[in-house]
Amino acid sequence: MEQTFIMIKPDGVQRGLVGEIIIRFEKKGFSLKGLKLMTVDRPFAEKHYEDLSSKPFFGSLIEYITSGPVVAMIWEGEGVVKTGRTIIGATNPAQSAPGTIRGDLAIVTGRNIIHGSDSVESAQKEIALWFPDGPINWQSSLHPWIYE
Numbered sequence: 505m506e507q508t509f510i511m512i513k514p515d516g517v518q519r520g521l522v523g524e525i526i527i528r529f530e531k532k533g534f535s536l537k538g539l540k541l542m543t544v545d546r547p548f549a550e551k552h553y554e555d556l557s558s559k560p561f562f563g564s565l566i567e568y569i570t571s572g573p574v575v576a577m578i579w580e581g582e583g584v585v586k587t588g589r590t591i592i593g594a595t596n597p598a599q600s601a602p603g604t605i606r607g608d609l610a611i612v613t614g615r616n617i618i619h620g621s622d623s624v625e626s627a628q629k630e631i632a633l634w635f636p637d638g639p640i641n642w643q644s645s646l647h648p649w650i651y652e
């Protein structure tokens with residue numbers, strides 16, 4: 505089934521929002537297939553955000569992501585990449601709808617507390633980068649209560 509890469513950024517960890525964020529994905533019915541608290545160095549952060557290397561905010565983005573521990577996760581479920589982005593909300597929290605993670609919990613783009621893969625292809629790339637050993641293979645006993 506489809507998987508996505510979700511990362512709680514250093515501000516989300518520092519602000520004690522890890523549980524609040526995880527519960528939104530769990531309650532939706534998505535399944536946790538990988539989870540770790542880690543710090544990343546500059547080369548790793550630059551690799552993760554390599555598509556944004558020409559952006560003027562790239563330097564501050566790398567500073568931000570390497571400024572403290574992050575929570576890296578793999579979530580699985582039908583349509584999880586797109587629905588995950590919907591749950592997260594728009595990049596700029598000022599434009600994120602209420603009810604979304606960024607809409608409820610963040611104020612500015614440079615401290616938007618969470619990352620989610622933007623396509624199935626980037627999810628596969630990001631999961632391979634962050635979880636070289638791959639996901640944990642298990643199935644929730646709730647599966648038949650979530651899917652027909």
Ligand SMILES: Nc1ncnc2c1ncn2[C@@H]1O[C@H](COP(=O)(O)OP(=O)(O)OP(=O)(O)O)[C@@H](O)[C@H]1O
Pocket residue numbers: 556561565594595613614615616618619620621622
């Ligand atoms: N104009 C900006 N000023 C400062 N930081 C920015 C700006 N635009 C984007 N960022 C930072 O770079 C991250 C990646 O930008 P991108 O355009 O890929 O948005 P996104 O896909 O919503 O975010 P993410 O990849 O973190 O889920 C944003 O989440 C934000 O932390």
